[in-house]
Amino acid sequence: MSADSVKFILAIESSCDETAAAVIDRDLNVRSSVVASQYELHRDFGGVVPEIASRAHVRRILPVIDGALKDAGLTLSDIGAIAVATQPGLVGSLLVGLTAAKTLALVLDVPLIAVNHIEAHIYACRMAAGRDIFPAIGFVVSGGHTNLYDCTSPVDFELIGSTIDDAAGEAFDKVAQILDVGFPGGPAIQRVAEQGDPKAIRFPRTFLKEDRLEFSFSGLKTAVLYTATGVPGSHEKPLPLTEKRVADIAASFQAAVVDVLVAKCRQALEQRGRKVLCVGGGVAANALLRDRLEKMTRRYGAELHIAPMALCTDNAAMAAIAWESFCRGHFAELDLDVTPGLVRHRKQ
Ligand code: KG4
Ligand code: ZN
Numbered sequence: 286m287s288a289d290s291v292k293f294i295l296a297i298e299s300s301c302d303e304t305a306a307a308v309i310d311r312d313l314n315v316r317s318s319v320v321a322s323q324y325e326l327h328r329d330f331g332g333v334v335p336e337i338a339s340r341a342h343v344r345r346i347l348p349v350i351d352g353a354l355k356d357a358g359l360t361l362s363d364i365g366a367i368a369v370a371t372q373p374g375l376v377g378s379l380l381v382g383l384t385a386a387k388t389l390a391l392v393l394d395v396p397l398i399a400v401n402h403i404e405a406h407i408y409a410c411r412m413a414a415g416r417d418i419f420p421a422i423g424f425v426v427s428g429g430h431t432n433l434y435d436c437t438s439p440v441d442f443e444l445i446g447s448t449i450d451d452a453a454g455e456a457f458d459k460v461a462q463i464l465d466v467g468f469p470g471g472p473a474i475q476r477v478a479e480q481g482d483p484k485a486i487r488f489p490r491t492f493l494k495e496d497r498l499e500f501s502f503s504g505l506k507t508a509v510l511y512t513a514t515g516v517p518g519s520h521e522k523p524l525p526l527t528e529k530r531v532a533d534i535a536a537s538f539q540a541a542v543v544d545v546l547v548a549k550c551r552q553a554l555e556q557r558g559r560k561v562l563c564v565g566g567g568v569a570a571n572a573l574l575r576d577r578l579e580k581m582t583r584r585y586g587a588e589l590h591i592a593p594m595a596l597c598t599d600n601a602a603m604a605a606i607a608w609e610s611f612c613r614g615h616f617a618e619l620d621l622d623v624t625p626g627l628v629r630h631r632k633q
Contacts, residue, residue: 286395291365293357294611295389296604297350299382300374300402301429302326302333304345306353307601308364311608313412317356318595318602321345328468332458333428339377346385353601366395366616368607370402372624374429379623387619396616398607401628402599403432404442406565408606409592411439418561418590422553426546426574427566427599428454428469431500432627433553436563439609444629445553446498453542454568456502460509460538464531474535475571481529481536486512488541493548498556500545509538539573547577554587565592565603 293316298305307318323341327333354360369386371379390397407423423434423442431453433446451459454471461470466477488508491501512534515523524530550562562582568574569591582589596603610616 286365288611288614291611293359293364294366294368294398294605294607295350295353295364296368296400296601296607297346297382297386298370298402298599298601298604299342299346299378300370300372301378301599302338303599304342304349305599305601306350307604308353308357308359309602309605309608313605313608315412315602315605316359317353318600319349319352319356320600321349324469332455333375335375335377338375339381342378342381346381350385350389361389361393364389364393364395366398366607366611367393368398368400368604370405370604371399371621372401373627374402374623374625376623376625379625383621383623387621391619396611397619397621398610398615399617399621400604400607401442403430403434403627405603405606406592407434407436407442407563408439409565409596409603410563410590412603412605413593413596414590418563418588420559421561421563421590422550422557422559424550424553424562424564425566426453426564426568428452428458430566431546433498433549435553435557435559439606440613440615444627445557446500446549447627448500448502450501450503451506453500453502453546454566456506456542457568459506460535463510463513464526464535466531466535469567471568471571474539475573477532478536478539478573479532481532481534483536483540485533486537488537490541490545493545496552496556498549498553500549502542505538505541509534539571543571543574543577546574547581550578551581551585554585560586561588561590563590563592565597567598569597570594
């Protein structure tokens with residue numbers, strides 16, 4: 286197949302706990318997108334168990350790829366390139382997707398394209414916009430990441446801020462566990478918070494007033510724990526965890542997280558002189574965060590792009606960013622490896 290005649294990329298995503306495949310055409314239309322969630326496998330543990338995730342990927346990867354091809358009404362012979370998320374993520378999970386992708390690329394004799402999962406989250410905003418939106422500040426806020434990027438172009442992403450401990454979504458999940466309101470924590474906290482007073486408890490907002498583009502949520506998590514269950518060694522008993530008290534803690538926690546997330550987005554826009562903000566990742570589903578980001582960008586005079594729900598949470602369709610590499614002839618060799626950690630600056 287000559288490069289010009291390539292019409293479809295098959296994308297594979299297995300960086301964390303979703304096994305996903307998608308077919309995307311050259312105009313970034315998503316022909317199919319299949320996501321097999323492992324939610325029920327990890328629910329009882331209150332978080333993703335890496336070994337369980339890898340095993341589930343092994344079982345699901347081929348049916349998911351098959352499903353994506355069938356939904357697109359295509360066969361493997363229609364596929365002109367294979368894209369795969371190789372970073373960042375859980376090493377065992379990433380390896381399953383990469384092995385499937387390499388095998389397909391080898392057997393079909395088509396190019397292999399490495400995708401950075403975080404950059405793909407940001408690119409989801411470009412897909413939804415239907416036009417070029419770069420340069421922009423990209424913000425990925427999920428269960429594994431709270432990362433700010435200065436995106437000069439769709440192939441030049443500089444990491445300018447991240448969390449020094451927990452990710453924002455992880456904090457939501459842990460607080461939901463403390464308050465026993467359900468898993469995954471984000472939607473549960475949001476629901477419970479609707480009945481609560483966000484000003485009931487003044488939780489810490491780490492780095493809020495500082496220029497640094499860093500996040501920290503572990504102090505907040507501990508503050509929630511102590512508020513709910515009492516300070517260890519203290520004679521003071523915590524207030525009983527009535528429905529109202531739980532709602533107040535959830536609302537106050539959510540307000541603290543959102544205050545920090547919005548403030549850091551604004552600082553990133555200011556520091557880099559950007560006028561476009563792209564937000565992706567599971568926490569971007571949070572209604573309060575969306576509302577506050579809309580208000581902040583309106584006041585600041587910036588354009589806001591938040592990926593639609595289906596593209597916000599983990600999926601393979603956002604690996605459409607691989608077309609940017611394809612068009613520039615940036616292909617990977619078959620000795621491509623996974624990179625579980627974050628890369629600070631990537632320019633193709
Ligand atoms: O992007 P994602 O599906 O998976 C990765 O972590 O990569 O994000 C999942 C995270 C979970 O921590 C979940 O609690 C959080 O996104 N989340 C939310 C909401 N919906 C999902 N956090 C706050 N509010 C929500 N409505
Ligand atoms: Zn993700």
